[in-house]
Amino acid sequence: MAGLPEAVAAVCRCTQSKKQYGIEFRPVEKGTWRALWSFPLSEEDAQFEGFDETVIEGKIVYEDHYNGCLGCGIRGFVVCRKCKKLCCGTLDGDIFHCPWCGNSGKVVYGKIAFRAGGNF
Numbered sequence: 001m002a003g004l005p006e007a008v009a010a011v012c013r014c015t016q017s018k019k020q021y022g023i024e025f026r027p028v029e030k031g032t033w034r035a036l037w038s039f040p041l042s043e044e045d046a047q048f049e050g051f052d053e054t055v056i057e058g059k060i061v062y063e064d065h066y067n068g069c070l071g072c073g074i075r076g077f078v079v080c081r082k083c084k085k086l087c088c089g090t091l092d093g094d095i096f097h098c099p100w101c102g103n104s105g106k107v108v109y110g111k112i113a114f115r116a117g118g119n120f
């Protein structure tokens, strides 16, 4: 697809276990990304690999066999309004507690934007 990377990976953190992992995304069309799978990612690797080169913006859809959050198994993401980092979705009502920066707030549904990298 012209102008879009073939695949990117983003660093995500589980809102419940605070476990950090990576997720591979591929563009479906402009403004739509498909989550393919989540994979183990150490804290060191996450700092290493330039996971902030690309901005993913729009709607997220899920591959049929997408394995969900490596911490709690949830399919779904929340982006923290304060630190802009990616976290797994929450089932704890509509209140979100950021596992990265500790910020809390109400979950707002809709398009999301976060940073990802092309070299992994």
Ligand SMILES: [Zn+2]
Binding pocket: 013, 014, 015, 016, 017, 069, 070, 071, 072, 073, 074, 088, 089
């Ligand atoms: Zn989780």
Ligand SMILES: [Zn+2]
Binding pocket: 080, 081, 082, 083, 084, 085, 098, 099, 100, 101, 102, 103
């Ligand atoms: Zn945060």
